[in-house]
Every structure is written in C-alpha cells, then in structure tokens.
Amino acid sequence: MIDLLQYEFMRRALIAAVLVGLITPVIGTYLVQRRLALLGDGIGHVALTGVALGLLTGTSPLLTAAVVSMFGAILIEVVRVRTRTSGDVALALLFYGGIAGGVLLIGLTPGASNATLTGFLFGSVSTVSEEDLWIVALLALGVAAVVAVFGRELFVLCQDEEVARAHGLPVRFLSVLLAVTAALTVVIAMRVVGLLMVSALMIVPVVAAQQLTRSFRVTMSLAVVIGLLSSLGGLSTAFYVDLAPGATIVLLALAVFVVAVGVGGALRRASGHRAASTRPPVVTTAAGTMPESDPGRVSR
Amino acid sequence: MTIIFVFVIMGTVYAQIRDESVPPAFQALDARVSYDGVPVLDGVSVAIPAGETVAVLGPNGSGKSTLMRAMLGIMPLASGEIRVHGTPLSRFRDWRRIGYVPQRLTAGGAVPATVREIVASGQVAARRRLSLPTRADRAAVDEALATVGLTDLARASVRELSGGQQQRVLIARALAGRPDTFVMDEPMAGVDHENQRALARTITRLRDRGSTVVLVLHELGPLEDVIERSVVLESGRIVHDGAPPAPTGECARPGHEHQHPHPDPNDPDPRAAEPPSPADLMRLEVPGRD
Numbered sequence: 001m002i003d004l005l006q007y008e009f010m011r012r013a014l015i016a017a018v019l020v021g022l023i024t025p026v027i028g029t030y031l032v033q034r035r036l037a038l039l040g041d042g043i044g045h046v047a048l049t050g051v052a053l054g055l056l057t058g059t060s061p062l063l064t065a066a067v068v069s070m071f072g073a074i075l076i077e078v079v080r081v082r083t084r085t086s087g088d089v090a091l092a093l094l095f096y097g098g099i100a101g102g103v104l105l106i107g108l109t110p111g112a113s114n115a116t117l118t119g120f121l122f123g124s125v126s127t128v129s130e131e132d133l134w135i136v137a138l139l140a141l142g143v144a145a146v147v148a149v150f151g152r153e154l155f156v157l158c159q160d161e162e163v164a165r166a167h168g169l170p171v172r173f174l175s176v177l178l179a180v181t182a183a184l185t186v187v188i189a190m191r192v193v194g195l196l197m198v199s200a201l202m203i204v205p206v207v208a209a210q211q212l213t214r215s216f217r218v219t220m221s222l223a224v225v226i227g228l229l230s231s232l233g234g235l236s237t238a239f240y241v242d243l244a245p246g247a248t249i250v251l252l253a254l255a256v257f258v259v260a261v262g263v264g265g266a267l268r269r270a271s272g273h274r275a276a277s278t279r280p281p282v283v284t285t286a287a288g289t290m291p292e293s294d295p296g297r298v299s300r
Numbered sequence: 301m302t303i304i305f306v307f308v309i310m311g312t313v314y315a316q317i318r319d320e321s322v323p324p325a326f327q328a329l330d331a332r333v334s335y336d337g338v339p340v341l342d343g344v345s346v347a348i349p350a351g352e353t354v355a356v357l358g359p360n361g362s363g364k365s366t367l368m369r370a371m372l373g374i375m376p377l378a379s380g381e382i383r384v385h386g387t388p389l390s391r392f393r394d395w396r397r398i399g400y401v402p403q404r405l406t407a408g409g410a411v412p413a414t415v416r417e418i419v420a421s422g423q424v425a426a427r428r429r430l431s432l433p434t435r436a437d438r439a440a441v442d443e444a445l446a447t448v449g450l451t452d453l454a455r456a457s458v459r460e461l462s463g464g465q466q467q468r469v470l471i472a473r474a475l476a477g478r479p480d481t482f483v484m485d486e487p488m489a490g491v492d493h494e495n496q497r498a499l500a501r502t503i504t505r506l507r508d509r510g511s512t513v514v515l516v517l518h519e520l521g522p523l524e525d526v527i528e529r530s531v532v533l534e535s536g537r538i539v540h541d542g543a544p545p546a547p548t549g550e551c552a553r554p555g556h557e558h559q560h561p562h563p564d565p566n567d568p569d570p571r572a573a574e575p576p577s578p579a580d581l582m583r584l585e586v587p588g589r590d
Contacts, residue, residue, distance in 0.1 A: 033411040149429050155417075156424045159409045162402055163473075166372045166483070167425040168395030206411065214457030216413040 004236055012133050013125040013192075013235060013245070019140045020192045020201060021231035025209075025223035026147055027185045028202030029216070030178060033158035039076070039179065040199030042091035043186045045098030046072030047195055051120045052105035055112050061120065062135045066187045072098065073179035081172070123194030123246030125235060132191060139184045146181045154178055155216065192231065193246040200250040201227060208257035211264030226256050323386025325350045325481050325512040326371050331380035333363070333370050333536075340366045342536035343380070350385070350481075353503065353513045353526055355544065358533035364516045365403065367533065368483050371514075372400060385481070396426040399474030401484040403516075407466040407473075408458040415461070415469050416454040419444055422473035444475035447502055463490040471499070481512045488521060497522045520544055 004010050031039050050068030054061030072094055079090040106112050119127065128136075147154070157164045157174045164171050182202075189198045209222035234249030324347040333341040341363045348354050358364045369375040371382055373389050382389040385397065399422070407418055420433070420441045427437065445451045448468040453461065458469055467490055474482060488496050500522045506513055507526060520527055524544065532540035 029411055033409040035410050152421070152424055152427070152429075156421050159413070159418070159421065160402065160404070162369075162374050163400060164424075165374045166395075166398060166400035166402075168373075168393065168398075169424065210412050214412050214414055214455070214460070216411055216417050219411050 004239055009126050009128070010239065012128045012130065014232065015133060016125060016128050016136055016192050017231040017235045017249075018228065019136055020189045021228035022224055023140045023143050024185055024189050024198075024201040025205040025227040026220060027143060027178075027182050028206045029220040029223055030154050030158050031182060032203060032206045032210075033155075033216070034178070037203050038088065038091050038199065039073075039182050040186055040202045042076060042094045042098075043069045043073055043179075043183045044190070044195040044198045045095045045102075047098070047183070047186055047190060048102030048117065048120065049098050049105060051117065051190075051195075052102040052109065055116065056105050056109040060131065060135065062132055062187060062191070065120075065190060066135075066139065066184060069183040069186055070180050073183040074176055077172075077176050077179050081175075119194075120190060121194050121196050122244065123190075123192055123197065125192045125245045128191050136188050136191070139188045143181050143184055143188070146177060150174065150177060192235075193249050197246055197250045200253060201231070204250070204253040204257055205230065208253070208260040211257075211260040212267070226253065226260075230256060322350045323383070324348055325352070325385055326514065327383040327386075328367065328371065329381040329383070331367070331370055331382060332378045333366050333375055334378050339378075340536050341370060344533070344536070344538055346531055346538060346541065348512065348514060350512050351507075351510050353507045353528045354515070355520060355523065355527045355530045356514065356516045356533065357519065357530055362533040363536040364533045365485055366536075368485055368514065368516050372398065372483060396477055397479050397481050398425075399477060399479035399482045401470050401474045401482070401487050403485040403489060404466075404470060405463065405490065406459070407461075407469040412457045412459060414455050415450055415458055415472075416441060416445070418458055418469055419450075419454075419472045419476045422476035424477075426477045440478050441476050444472040447475055447505075448472045449498065464492050464495050467491050468495070468499075471502070480510070481514075482506060483514045485516045486518065487515065488517065488523075493522075500526055 031037055047065040047069040050065035051061040053068060054064035076090050076094055079093065102117060103114060106114060106117055153169050153174055156167060156169060157171060161171060185202065186198045189201055193201055205223040205226035208226050209219045213219040213222055230253035231249050234252040235245050237243065238245035238248040326348040328344050328346050331341050331344045332339060344367055356364045356367060366375055370377055384392045385394065423437055445454050448471050450468055450472060458466060467487065471487060487499060491499060503513055503523065504526050527544050529542065530544040531538055
C-alpha cells in the first residue's frame with residue numbers, strides 16, 4: 001500500500017476513488033428505491049455529449065459534462081411527466097441522443113477522434129488532474145449536502161410519490177433535485193469507472209447490501225462500505241496486476257453482490273429455522289388493540 | 301345586562317356545538333376531474349365538517365378514490381375548487397394536519413425498510429429540515445405503532461410482513477404525524493376480519509379525539525357503528541348523502557356480518573374464518589407464511 005502512495009497520480013486516483021465509493025451508493029439507494037436504477041446510465045450517455053462539448057470548446061470536459069448532464073436529468077423528468085412516457089422509455093430516448101450527440105461533436109473537434117472518448121467511456125483514473133480532483137470534491141460536497149438537507153423528503157418521495165404529494169411535499173422539485181444530484185454523481189464517478197459503468201457503482205453496492213439488511217439506513221451505510229471497498233480494492237488491484245481500473249472496480253462490486261446473495265440466502269434460511277422452532281405461535285402485542293389475530297398461524 | 305351575557309354565553313356554546321366557527325375539513329365545489337377527456341368526477345359538491353366521520357361509498361369506477369385524491373391535490377381538478385380547512389388547496393400549507401392512508405398492496409419500496417422507518421416517515425410534513433427527531437417525535441412513532449399493534453415488529457423489514465400487517469403499517473404512518481384529519485383509501489382491503497374490527501376501534505378512538513376521518517370503502521362492514529354519514533358516488537356524481545344506507549336483501553339478514561374479501565395471497569380467505577365462534581375450530585398454519 002505504501003508504494004502505491006509514492007506516485008502523485010496514484011494519490012489523486014485514490015482520493016477520487018474514495019469520493020466515488022462514498023457518494024455513488026448513497027444516491028444509488030434512492031434511485032433503486034424509486035425503481036429508476038437505470039437513470040444513472042441514461043445520464044451517463046448524455047454526459048458523453050457534455051464531454052465532447054468540453055473537448056470541442058477547450059473547456060474542462062468535467063464541467064461541461066456536469067452542465068449538460070444536469071440539463072439531461074431535468075429533461076428526463078420533464079419527458080416523464082409531460083408526455084406521460086414511462087421512465088424507461090424517457091431514459092431510452094436520452095441514451096441514443098446522448099451517444100449520438102457525443103460522437104457527432106467529437107467528430108467536429110480537431111485533433112480528437114472516437115478514441116479520445118474511450119477514456120471517458122471506460123474510465124481513466126490514472127489521468128485525473130488536480131483540477132479534476134477539486135471539481136470532483138466540490139460536486140461530492142454538493143451531493144452530500146443535498147442528501148443531508150432533503151434526505152427525509154427524498155425517502156418519502158422514492159417510497160411513494162402519491163403519499164409525498166398528500167404530505168404537501170414539493171414533488172416536482174424533489175424529483176428534479178434527485179435527477180440533478182444523480183447527474184452530478186455520474187460526473188463524479190465518470191473519471192474513475194467511465195460513463196458506461198458509472199451506474200454499476202450506483203446500483204450494484206445497494207443491491208448487494210439489501211441482500212443482507214432489513215432497514216433503509218443500514219442498507220445505505222452498508223452500500224457505502226461496499227462501494228468504498230470495491231473502488232479502493234479495485235484500484236489497488238489494478239495497479240499491482242496491471243488491469244483496467246474501472247472494470248476491476250465494477251467486477252469487484254459484482255463479486256461482492258454474488259457473495260452477498262449467498263450469505264443472505266443462508267442467513268434467511270437459518271433465521272427461518274430458528275423462527276419456526278422458537279417463535280411462539282401467537283404474536284401478542286403490548287398494546288392489544290390489534291392483537292393475536294395474525295392469520296395463517298395456529299391462533300386458537 | 302345579565303340576559304345579554306347569558307345570550308352571549310349560549311351563543312358561544314351553540315357555535316362550539318355546531319362547529320360553525322370552524323371551516324369544513326374538506327369542501328369540494330363543483331369539482332370535476334377527467335382522464336383523457338372522460339369525466340371521472342362530474343361536478344361534485346360536498347362539505348365534510350371538521351370532526352365528522354364520513355364514508356365515501358360507491359361501486360368500482362364511481363370516482364370515490366378520485367374524489368379523495370382530488371381533495372388532497374394528488375389528482376388535479378379540471379374545474380371547480382377544493383378547500384381544505386377553509387383554505388383553497390393551492391394555498392394550503394398546514395399539511396401536518398393531514399394523515400393519508402393510500403390504497404396499496406404493499407407498504408415497501410424496492411429497498412428494504414423497517415416498519416419503524418416507514419412509520420416515522422409519516423412525520424415528514426411535521427418536522428423541519430436538518431432536524432433530529434425529538435423525544436416527542438419518537439413518542440408519537442411509538443404510540444402509532446402501539447395503536448396498530450405493531451410494536452413488536454418495529455424492527456422487522458416491511459416486506460416480510462403479511463398484507464394485513466403492511467396495511468397497518470400504512471395506517472400507523474398516517475398516525476405518526478399526529479394529524480387531526482385522516483383520509484383512508486380502502487383501509488380494510490386485505491385486512492382479515494379480526495383486524496378490521498381492531499381498525500374500527502382505532503377509528504372510533506380517533507373520532508372520540510375529535511379527528512375528522514374520511515374513509516373510502518366498498519361497504520361499511522365492521523365500521524357501520526362508527527360512520528356518521530355516508531356519501532355514495534355513482535358515475536362521478538353524488539347519489540346519496542346522509543345516514544348510511546340501510547342494507548337490503550341478503551345483507552339485511554339479522555346477524556349478517558357483511559364483509560368484502562379482498563384476496564391477499566398471504567392471508568387465508570377471510571370467509572374461511574366466518575363461523576366466528578367455534579373455539580374448537582383451529583386455523584391451520586399456511587406453509588411459507590412468515
């Protein structure tokens with residue numbers, strides 16, 4: 001681990017990996033909850049247009065990607081609400097538009113080709129500059145602030161949009177806020193795992209965590225731990241074995257998922273056996289207003 | 301002088317009894333809602349005074365759920381007006397007074413959540429952003445869980461519960477914000493017979509506390525004694541408003557326990573438990589439950 005830190009580029013890469021591992025699963029938890037697991041993918045494709053725009057105009061691709069993907073995120077929400085298209089169709093439309101826009105713009109850029117995009121599509125964490133790192137850190141701070149301030153409302157929104165409305169919550173604002181936050185997260189993770197695999201880091205740690213948990217808060221915390229382990233583990237493995245870092249990170253997260261499925265299944269079977277042998281046949285409650293009537297047990 | 305004083309006192313008492321000073325909890329004025337040009341609510345005007353327990357009845361597609369959803373702003377009006385506690389819906393801000401129980405088969409989202417987490421989320425309108433739960437907040441959650449008898453399952457994952465238990469989670473969520481105005485969309489759906497009666501007791505208690513309770517129901521069932529007024533809709537119009545309609549035919553038979561089973565794959569058919577008393581009747585364990 002020490003020799004890893006000897007290199008300036010590796011120090012920057014590790015910091016970026018920590019930020020990505022921390023932030024992506026948090027937003028991913030809300031997206032999975034809202035059944036919009038592919039939102040990150042849709043935004044990732046749109047971000048490609050932003051990257052190409054940055055290269056074409058000579059500004060930081062990270063900044064242009066952030067701006068364009070935020071517009072894309074707002075567009076997805078508008079398309080979803082206004083045209084009564086289902087979420088996945090709205091996403092599909094953006095997938096194609098984003099990729100086509102990116103390829104078109106990169107073709108117009110002198111001295112750049114589709115190969116230039118490869119670094120953004122599949123990640124190039126070792127080329128993270130100091131400026132990139134500052135942008136990533138700032139975006140991560142913004143995402144964390146949104147979750148801290150609006151987390152409770154986002155939970156209700158993602159749980160049940162109709163209930164959120166009946167609570168008087170600003171449903172449209174919160175939907176756009178979540179989409180924009182997801183867009184910023186995509187840009188944060190873009191340099192580390194690449195636009196095509198960004199969504200994996202948002203979703204896979206969450207899906208792995210929920211094999212083992214029963215509460216929302218614990219799921220989110222465990223997802224962050226899994227995200228951190230995958231991004232740091234994947235990056236250092238890639239450094240020593242000379243593998244593609246983005247792909248290594250994602251495959252590591254998927255491996256954790258497979259293990260979690262196995263462990264979760266075993267735990268449930270074990271607790272099922274225990275419950276069957278020790279649980280009293282009737283669940284009596286202290287309050288007694290809705291007692292002793294759970295159907296499907298021997299209740300008399 | 302004394303006489304005037306007595307009149308003033310009487311007037312005050314009278315106003316309080318009649319609740320004339322208090323605006324209705326909900327008021328619909330010629331409310332119209334349509335889906336794709338097809339009217340679902342066709343000019344409904346109704347006022348629900350604060351403190352009343354009202355059932356909104358009607359066949360499927362009569363617009364009863366739509367009326368409730370329009371009253372909460374979930375469904376936009378094509379024309380007409382909704383007032384909530386005297387304020388036009390668009391300017392209504394006192395959402396902590398409203399407790400809504402949606403019609404759902406499950407209470408959970410795609411990510412696991414504990415019963416307590418879901419119930420506590422019912423306080424979202426009553427709490428400030430960035431605030432930690434106070435002792436009073438936690439006590440309200442405890443009380444809501446106790447009211448529906450889920451205290452022991454507070455730490456369980458919602459998705460592990462039966463349909464009837466999940467319905468109770470949704471009711472507890474509405475209770476947790478300590479609102480005084482409840483809207484419940486078919487709270488009896490998927491709830492077995494005994495829990496329906498327990499729910500009726502809960503609603504009785506809410507009524508005694510002075511809460512307004514609006515229930516969308518298929519039929520009154522065990523709530524018959526709690527309901528003060530029935531509004532019956534048919535094809536988007538009110539066809540009856542007043543005392544609950546008298547049961548007719550088979551339902552009028554003395555001792556008839558009317559219930560409309562909403563099949564829940566996890567619960568045994570409630571009709572199977574119908575002959576209510578025989579103590580020797582044993583309900584068998586359904587494999588794979590819990």
